[in-house]
Structure formats: structure tokens, C-alpha cells
Amino acid sequence: MINSSANPDDAEVAIAAARAGADVVRNLYGRRLTRIDKGAGDFATAADVEAEKTIIGVIRAARPDDAVLGEEGGRQGAADAVRQWLVDPLCGTLNYAAGNMLVAVNVALRDGAAAVADPFSGEAFFTRGESAWVRHDGVDARLAPTSATRLVDVNLDPPFPSAPGFRAVDLLAHPEFVKRFRPRVVSTTLALAWVAAGKRAAYVTDGSDLSESVHFAAGIAVCRAAGCVVTGVDGAPIGQAGRGLVVAADAETHGLLMSMIRGRS
Template sequence: MTHTDARADDTETAIAAARAGADVVRDMYGQHLARIDKGAGDFATEADVAAEKAILDVIRAARPDDAFLGEEGGQRGAAGAARQWLVDPLCGTLNYAVGTMLVAVNVALRGGPAAVADPFGGDVFLTDGHTAHVRRQDGTEDTPLTPTPATRLVDLNLDPPFPSAPGHRAVGLLTHPDFTDHFRPRVGSTSLALAWVAAGKRAAYVTDGGDLTASVHFAAGIALCRAAGCVVTGIDGAPLGPAGRGLVAAADEDTHARLLAMLRQPG
């Protein structure tokens, strides 16, 4: 098998796994689900756990020797393995638990292909690590993702904690006088918004945090944005990585520069 064939197989594995998780999330929606307390106000539901199992089953069948890091089940296989899948089976658990359909299923091979499934919209946003597309439910040909700042909508992740405060606070953009001159805020709690930046549905996405490239929540969305040609850095403008601080993913250089300027100069 050539390197190209292997990457294609990994991409299809990511898509199949994300779809398997999305099927579970959709099928269990609206049911009375037991909650699993994680502390500090965080929790999982039975749907999170069941979706992760479905994803793991797909990956194990296709890539039995690969390591796996899941939001709910933790590490399986060596943490330092050359091939590790990063999985968030239900990003937006709080939305889901209260009957809001704004959620995502994230599957990424670290440093390689990734897929983000929208369980209720039916789309799967995918990347082979070089290009980014969306696959519709109707089976039509995959459509390339094309970022654009035209919407001027910027998603802000306001979930605590805010590890970069007080120097950098994504929440501060809401009160910055220049923000509403150029953009309009949207506040969500799911990384589906990163796929929307890649697809041109959002102009940018901003969140605080540490190294998000290794995060089960963000790895797939970051991979999509990079492959689609978005401008992706930390909230301080530095490259993402072990010393990284949060995330600014923007459709173009101008949007990225405006947001960084506001983050550096609180309103």
C-alpha cells in the first residue's frame, strides 16, 4: 500500500468513525439519559459513552494497532504512539442534554486526517491532512471547503477556565469597541464552529486554553481549518504547539489581524 493509499484509508476511517458516533448521538437524542459527573460542573451522558464506543469499534476494526485517546474512556494504547486517534464523541454535551442540537462528533488522527460530523445537520467535514471538504448525506460529490469572512460572524468560546487572563481574554472581545464595528458575536459551546470557519459559515473562532493541537475537543477542527487555508494561531499570535495559548482560527489575514489587535488591547 502506498503512502497516498494509506492516507486515503485513514481519511475514510475517520469519516466512518465520526458517522458511527453521530448515529448514536442522533438516535439517543431526547431520551432521559443518566449523567456522569466529572466535577467542576462538567458531566458526560450515556450518549457520550455509547458514541465513543461506536467510534472506537470502527477504529479498532480498521486500525487495530493504533492508540486511542477518548474524552470519556481516556488513553488506550501507548500515549506516545506514532499513530494516535483523538476523539471527542459528543462536543457540546450541555447543549445536547438540554435539547439543543448544536453538537459535533470529532475524530482526528494526530497529525493526519480528521472528520467532524454534525449529527443533526448530516454533514461530515473532512480533511486528508492536505485538503478539506464537506460530504453531504445525499451522497453527492464532496465539496471543497472555502473560508470567507463575508458573514462577519465570530464564534467565541466563553466556557471557563480562562488560563490566559488577565493578559488575554476571549470574553473581552464582547466589550471591545472595535469588535462590533467589524463583527457580530456568536457564542457557542461546541467546536462545530471551527468546521463552520473552514466552510465559510463563520469568519472566525476564538477560544482560550493551552495546547489545543493535542486536545480531543479541538484537534479535528484545527486540522480542517488548516487544510482549508484558514489563518490559525494562538490568541497571542504565536504558532500552536506545546507552549501555545488558546486559538484564533480566521477565514483570512485581515480578520485574524483585527482580532489579534483587539485581544492585545482590551476595550
């Protein structure tokens, strides 16, 4: 439910939609669910599909003129819609299907508000564009990135479009990485929200243009609003010509990781 006025702002819509999807994910957790094969070892579950339907329902009720791009259902809405929402109803499907609670629900308005909901902690990380917050038990707290944990989440899932120049796995064997950081492999973009919240020092993944991906858009928006350093694996701004993603709590951590990545390249 949208807990704002009769005319909620975009952030409240994003939070309500992400939380509604998170409720579906949490309620279906642990059940034997139908799997929909996507090929190459990828699949969706009935939870992905039901969560996306629920999320879109919330967005449609609040913003009927907007288009929606969902991971499972593709684009919906008017072809000439000025605004578009990006929806990843269950990021970490393989984790979820294996009985692992490390998952996220991502909802982002392109170039606007965004929310990342953790179905099991009850946290909703969100931004209106200029700052980033976490809502838990009805209380909003501003996010403050820090590299103090020294934990760096490295996504090892394929594909690897930047190989052989860049392989995320190479970081794990880099002497300076081993000296300064401790790797984690969460396999969900919930880790992006954790960088913004100070639970991770950084996040690294390969990939093609991730700036408008349903998987990454919400997390990137939250991290940027929190003041994190966000680039591609080449150190350039992410975008159509970019590759992958390096998100760090501060410039020092980002610089260290980029020196290791460039050294391997």
C-alpha cells in the same frame, strides 16, 4: 460503514468513525440520559460514552494496531503504538443535555486525517491533510473559508488560563469588534468546521495547549487544510507553549482580531 475500498485511507476511517458516533448521538437525542459527573460542573452523558465506544469500534476494525485517546475512556491500545487517534464523541454535551442540537463529533489521527460530523445536519467535514471537504448526501464539496458573514464565534466557557491578560468576553465590548463583527456563542467546536466552510468568519477561545486536544484536533486540522489562519491568542503558532486559539477565514480578519486582543492585553 466505511464507503471506500477494502483498504480505506485514514480520512475514510475518520469519516466513518465520526458518522457512526453521530448516529448514536442523534438516536439518543431527547431521551433522559444518565449523567456521569466529572466535577466542577462538567459531566458526560450515556450518549458520550456509547458514541465513544462505537467510534473506537470502527477505528479498531480498520486500524487494529493504532492507539486511541478518547475523552471518556482515556488512552487505549498498545503503549508503543506509532499512531494515535483523538476522539471527542460529543462536543457540546451541555447543549445536548439541554435539548440543543449544536454539537459535534470529532475524530482525528494525530498529525493526519480528521473528520468533524454534525449529527443533525448530516454533514461530515474532513481532511486528508492538504485540502478540506464536506460530505453531505454522498457528495463531497471543497471547503472555501470566507469572512463574508462577519460572524465570529467566541467561546465563553471556562477555564480562562490567559486571564487577566486575555479574556474572550472582553472582545464583545471592544468598539472595533462591535463595529466590524457580530458575536455568536455556539459552545461546541462545530464552530471550527463552520469557519472552514464559510459559515463563520472566525472562532476565538482561551485555553492551554489545544493542538493535541481531543476537543480541538479535528477542527484545527480541517481549518488548516482549508487555508484558514490558525494561531494562539498571542498570535504565535499553537503548541505546548501556546495559549488558546484564534482561527480566521483570512489574514485580514485574523489581523483585526489580534489587534483587538493585543489592545485589551
